[in-house]
Amino acid sequence: MKHDEKMRGEMKKKRTIALVLTILCLGSLLGRALAQGGGELRFCVRMEPKTFDPLKVEDEASASIRYLTGGVLVRVNRQTQDLEPALAQSWKVSKDGRQITFRLRSGISFSDGTPFSAGDVAYTIQQLMDPALHSPTGDAFRSGTGNVESKVISPTQISITFPAPVAGLDRLFDQVAILSERSPRKEAAVLGPFMLADYKPGATVLLKRNPNYWKSDEQGRKLPYLDSIRVDIQPNRDVEMLRFKRGELDLINSLDSEYFDKLEATSPQLVHDAGPSLDSEQLWFNQVAKAPIPVYKKNWFRSANFRKAISEAINREDLSRIVFHGHAQPAAGPFSPANRFWFNSKLKPQAYSPDTALKALQSDGFRLENGALKDKDGNAVVFSIITNAGSKTRERMAVLIQDDLQKIGIHVNVVTLDFPSLIERMTQSFDYEAIILGLTNVDLDPNGEMNVWLSSAENHQWNPQQKTPETSWEAEIDRLMRAQASSTDLKRRKEAFDRVQEIVVEEQPFIFLINKNALSAASTAVHGAASVILSPQTFWNAERLTVSTK
Amino acid sequence: MNLWRKLACVALAVVVCASLGANWLAPAGYEKQYREATDAPPSHAHWLGTDELGRDRLARVLYGTRISLLLAPAAALLSTLMAAFVGGLAGYLGGIWARLAMAVTDLCLSLPWLFLLITARAFLPLNVSPLISVLVTFLLLGLLGWSTAARVLCASAASLRSADFVRQARAAGVSGLRLFWIHVMPNLKPVLYAQFWISIPVFILSEANLGILGLGVAEPMPSWGSLLRELEGLVSVREEPWKFVPLVLLVVVVMSFQLLLSRQQEVPA
Numbered sequence: 145m146k147h148d149e150k151m152r153g154e155m156k157k158k159r160t161i162a163l164v165l166t167i168l169c170l171g172s173l174l175g176r177a178l179a180q181g182g183g184e185l186r187f188c189v190r191m192e193p194k195t196f197d198p199l200k201v202e203d204e205a206s207a208s209i210r211y212l213t214g215g216v217l218v219r220v221n222r223q224t225q226d227l228e229p230a231l232a233q234s235w236k237v238s239k240d241g242r243q244i245t246f247r248l249r250s251g252i253s254f255s256d257g258t259p260f261s262a263g264d265v266a267y268t269i270q271q272l273m274d275p276a277l278h279s280p281t282g283d284a285f286r287s288g289t290g291n292v293e294s295k296v297i298s299p300t301q302i303s304i305t306f307p308a309p310v311a312g313l314d315r316l317f318d319q320v321a322i323l324s325e326r327s328p329r330k331e332a333a334v335l336g337p338f339m340l341a342d343y344k345p346g347a348t349v350l351l352k353r354n355p356n357y358w359k360s361d362e363q364g365r366k367l368p369y370l371d372s373i374r375v376d377i378q379p380n381r382d383v384e385m386l387r388f389k390r391g392e393l394d395l396i397n398s399l400d401s402e403y404f405d406k407l408e409a410t411s412p413q414l415v416h417d418a419g420p421s422l423d424s425e426q427l428w429f430n431q432v433a434k435a436p437i438p439v440y441k442k443n444w445f446r447s448a449n450f451r452k453a454i455s456e457a458i459n460r461e462d463l464s465r466i467v468f469h470g471h472a473q474p475a476a477g478p479f480s481p482a483n484r485f486w487f488n489s490k491l492k493p494q495a496y497s498p499d500t501a502l503k504a505l506q507s508d509g510f511r512l513e514n515g516a517l518k519d520k521d522g523n524a525v526v527f528s529i530i531t532n533a534g535s536k537t538r539e540r541m542a543v544l545i546q547d548d549l550q551k552i553g554i555h556v557n558v559v560t561l562d563f564p565s566l567i568e569r570m571t572q573s574f575d576y577e578a579i580i581l582g583l584t585n586v587d588l589d590p591n592g593e594m595n596v597w598l599s600s601a602e603n604h605q606w607n608p609q610q611k612t613p614e615t616s617w618e619a620e621i622d623r624l625m626r627a628q629a630s631s632t633d634l635k636r637r638k639e640a641f642d643r644v645q646e647i648v649v650e651e652q653p654f655i656f657l658i659n660k661n662a663l664s665a666a667s668t669a670v671h672g673a674a675s676v677i678l679s680p681q682t683f684w685n686a687e688r689l690t691v692s693t694k
Numbered sequence: 695m696n697l698w699r700k701l702a703c704v705a706l707a708v709v710v711c712a713s714l715g716a717n718w719l720a721p722a723g724y725e726k727q728y729r730e731a732t733d734a735p736p737s738h739a740h741w742l743g744t745d746e747l748g749r750d751r752l753a754r755v756l757y758g759t760r761i762s763l764l765l766a767p768a769a770a771l772l773s774t775l776m777a778a779f780v781g782g783l784a785g786y787l788g789g790i791w792a793r794l795a796m797a798v799t800d801l802c803l804s805l806p807w808l809f810l811l812i813t814a815r816a817f818l819p820l821n822v823s824p825l826i827s828v829l830v831t832f833l834l835l836g837l838l839g840w841s842t843a844a845r846v847l848c849a850s851a852a853s854l855r856s857a858d859f860v861r862q863a864r865a866a867g868v869s870g871l872r873l874f875w876i877h878v879m880p881n882l883k884p885v886l887y888a889q890f891w892i893s894i895p896v897f898i899l900s901e902a903n904l905g906i907l908g909l910g911v912a913e914p915m916p917s918w919g920s921l922l923r924e925l926e927g928l929v930s931v932r933e934e935p936w937k938f939v940p941l942v943l944l945v946v947v948v949m950s951f952q953l954l955l956s957r958q959q960e961v962p963a
Contacts, residue, residue, distance in 0.1 A: 565816035
């Protein structure tokens with residue numbers, strides 16, 4: 145009995161040892177498997193995301209979260225700028241530009257396991273176009289009066305019909321993250337590569353890998369590679385830079401040229417200049433009829449010759465070289481050459497020629513007296529340029545322009561104002577003479593700028609919300625913009641928008657100064673990073689990035 | 695006068711003389727841009743290098759010192775006079791006047807002046823020359839900086855109200871503003887001097903703070919505030935030490951004022 149008990153005891157001991165060894169082996173394998181995961185990507189956004197509802201997105205931080213979590217039917221490849229299939233295998237836009245039909249992939253589930261079907265697309269469109277939701281993404285789809293109709297043809301096929309033609313209709317779906325009709329978690333159930341795991345207001349947004357993400361790589365491995373993404377909310381760029389240098393962050397988007405140069409000096413392998421971005425910086429004069437400024441100044445500002453002379457007297461090469469340390473290009477017109485399709489390649493940046501500018505002004509009755517330019521009534525040409533306080537680059541541009549214009553006898557007062565005061569003067573009181581500000585473009589299609597170029601638009605900054613166009617050239621721009629917006633013929637649209645660009649350069653309502661380069665930084669721990677000019681610059685291919693742990 | 699005070703006097707004298715002689719000492723105008731030599735290190739042509747727009751830093755430091763050093767005392771004088779009027783008179787009159795004046799003073803002290811200055815700047819006309827913008831900035835600082843000094847002066851004046859010599863004067867038939875002007879005010883002088891000296895570095899730093907916000911002296915005119923903006927984002931002294939010259943100058947001037955002020959504070963009130 146004792147021997148049996150001893151044997152049993154021995155066996156038990158052996159079994160326990162075997163079990164412990166098995167657990168240890170499994171643990172080791174699991175650990176190795178986890179170690180082989182894509183790691184955690186860390187970067188900053190500069191503002192708190194205002195919403196996690198993909199249909200209500202209007203700020204950059206929320207757009208970044210939507211890009212990483214939202215599943216879309218079609219996706220603009222940020223590198224090639226081409227439209228590629230995503231949840232939709234294929235799509236077709238009708239000849240009249242009013243209808244789009246999608247054929248969807250099958251066997252896809254939301255992050256919570258709810259199956260994806262055409263009903264979800266119909267539900268998303270219904271939510272998107274709901275006037276009560278005030279979806280900024282939905283605004284781009286509004287065309288004419290009437291309802292948008294979605295027709296579910298089969299679980300994998302849907303057609304959406306709009307009341308009037310929508311130009312560039314298919315590309316607009318790049319911004320529409322599909323919601324689940326049936327999931328109780330609604331916008332928390334996602335089809336993108338990552339899903340929201342944790343949110344600490346003012347501090348961090350944590351995204352985890354979506355286990356049900358539909359995409360695989362060429363070797364058949366499930367995407368995304370990354371385990372998680374930690375998005376820190378950090379408005380201070382100095383802190384962001386310091387944390388990147390300390391290895392606490394892996395990426396920096398939209399790097400300032402000054403920081404870029406500093407980082408390049410010590411670690412050139414970390415920084416990347418992707419060339420001109422879509423963003424521009426411009427100067428414009430107040431042409432609002434009711435603006436509280438002297439009549440003679442209004443006459444200067446409303447003269448195309450005056451505006452063109454100012455444009456010629458500005459040394460854009462110096463703006464680019466000195467203010468942006470060479471990480472900007474003199475602007476040729478309203479669209480950056482970075483927008484490969486829509487940019488009018490006939491346009492070239494305005495050459496710097498103070499002598500020609502002075503001659504043009506003199507032919508308009510201006511004259512130089514003791515180094516000061518005076519108009520035909522003897523008024524000295526003096527005006528102020530305002531810009532937002534705290535923007536070093538705009539302040540420096542203003543001071544360089546001040547010096548450039550002094551050479552042709554024009555005296556400029558540079559004034560920096562806090563942003564709310566500047567916006568109040570620009571949009572409410574119109575109590576200003578000239579402004580330097582920038583345009584941030586996220587949309588390649590000119591339709592995204594309808595709110596700038598139409599004379600009735602709020603963002604038609606030099607003279608907004610005109611009841612009828614006050615000049616013939618503005619009427620022509622209105623006509624061309626409407627024509628291109630209602631056409632589905634890409635060639636005709638391009639011709640119309642090329643002409644708009646030419647008119648803008650001829651009339652100079654905005655004196656375009658430079659196009660900033662898209663600058664970014666990526667840690668050497670990030671594998672697969674390929675920075676591009678379109679937003680989101682550094683993590684547009686987040687599903688294929690990996691981060692090695694040190 | 696001990697050695698430190700002598701040194702402070704010498705330092706201030708050198709700085710003031712150098713700034714007043716900027717027209718002769720500076721190699722170029724403060725606004726002249728050498729666009730081919732931006733952000734250059736010190737050289738024979740530019741002893742302190744150039745700034746990010748290619749302007750000679752030495753010229754900008756000299757002219758900026760002149761502006762900050764001349765206008766800060768002017769703003770200090772204005773605020774001290776206002777404090778003397780409000781605080782001194784309230785302390786002398788006492789009663790409801792003192793309570794009312796102190797309530798207004800407390801209200802002023804509790805207001806967020808930085809934001810008010812930003813707002814005030816936004817309401818000013820845009821087309822003002824840089825020189826006017828300098829005057830307006832320091833005038834605003836002077837007009838808004840009287841409240842702390844007023845509290846001190848009110849307390850001092852209140853203690854004088856019941857002093858023997860004031861009672862004797864009152865008994866001799868002197869009253870009203872004459873009593874205040876002839877007997878009270880002269881005895882407030884040491885406190886007034888002290889407040890004046892204290893205010894100068896405060897206003898220099900306030901203008902520097904406004905300059906950092908881009909709201910102080912307008913371009914291309916330099917001030918210590920606009921010169922200190924160059925230090926934003928600079929993480930190492932060793933990187934470009936010449937950029938720290940305006941900061942060193944500010945520290946030297948403020949410390950010199952403090953040393954001289956400690957001399958003033960020793961004068962019995």
